Amino acid sequence: MTWKFGGKWVRGEYMYRIDIKRYNRKWPPYKEPVGDCKSEYKFVLNSIFIHGGGWATADFGWDTLKKKAGLCIGSTPTLWKFWYYDSLDKDGMEWAASFNTPVFITSRCFDNDKVPNDSGGHVSGCGGTG
Structure with a gap:
């Protein structure tokens, strides 16, 4: 999270500098990751947002x-959009991200915050019908 707004890194006699062109990011930066999750049961799959x-x-x-x-x-989530x-x-x-998963895995992977936590985030569980 510390490089989102650019910065510089000095290594010996070399200085590496990153300048960000976008100015529409949150300021001040997040102190901790934020997120929200919703799932929807669709007969043979769950749709996750x-x-x-x-x-x-x-x-x-x-x-x-x-990946997580x-x-x-x-298996790889299907219909992946980010x-x-x-x-x-x-x-x-x-x-935002949306994708499909097999049924009956929402409690194991999303309701308990496992996937978001393993990805560096936090969503406080996954609500919805899935």
Whole structure:
């Protein structure tokens, strides 16, 4: 979370500097990750919607959220979508993800906050019908 707004790193005689071009991020930065989760039962699958801020933001969720969800459910989540908001949404979130999982895994992977916690975030469980 500390590199979101740029910075510099000095290593010997070299200085590496990161300048951020976007100015529509939360200020001051999050003190801790935030998020929300909803699941919906759809007969043969569960549809999961998670949005958050301060975590899973560097790679469109691939190496964090999608990878950890796949490890927990035992397969890759299907219909994976991840998008960044142009500005914070009404709840102060930076991004959203939606995907499908097999049925009967929501309590094991999302209601107990396992996948979000393993991804560096926190959503306080996953509400909904799933």
